[in-house]
Amino acid sequence: MIRIDRVSVTFNPCTPDENRALRDVSLEVREGDFVTVIGSNGAGKTTLYNVIAGTYAPTAGRILVRDIDVTRTPEYKRARYIGRIFQNPLLGTAGKMSLEDNMVICHKKGYKGLGISLNHRLRESFRERLRELDMGLENRLSDNVDQLSGGQRQALTLLMAVLSKPDLLLLDEHTAALDPRNAEIVMGLTRSFADRYGLTVMMITHNMQHALEYGNRLLMMDSGEIVLDIGAEEKSRLTIDGVVQRFRDVKKRELSNDQMLLR
8 A cells, every 4th residue: 555665864964964864664554554653762753754744755765655656746745645643732733713614624525615604414424423532522513623622632633534534644642742541532542443444554652552552563663774563463462571672682683783794
């Protein structure tokens, strides 16, 4: 469904501040995959997302979606089929617009024409979908979104992303800024929507338990590379301690290889 072919990203090339944020990364994500992505700060996780979404152009390599090369396709065009939810719950919605109008924007059908009031059937459809959030938002369609809590806004952002029917949904630590209760609600909705609608999802998380509990595949990144790619069967047997040990084993091999190169 999406293929990343030997992608590299270098910031400030040929300067003392050169930073190789991604190093010859190749990855294939199949339709219906739910991939959790872990790694320390600076590992390249968000840079990988930025390249997939079109925020950055890669220094080298290609991005293909459904076998179409989108490497040079701008971000605003990719947003039609790649959804993204950020850590900050304020980024996914327009606060000064009503909840109803926010949902219209992301809905592929939307209004039938300018100046025509929202179709009654569509409004009732929105109410029905908002009931799935179990937050009482179905009765607040006319309220501006900036009146909602952070947890409500992030849940709404998730629902809006589902309504837009993306080919790929990128979740960038989307519960990290929420309190534990709202984080649990949004994670439950994430699992429910992914299963119900067969979404293809990539989820960055620093929560190791979430990384193991969610999805059918686990990626670990380090120094701009994918150092572990663990499938569903092996993932189901892993523990947090097991993941940490796998990472230590990778780092030991890297250190050993570096020492051999220096000889």
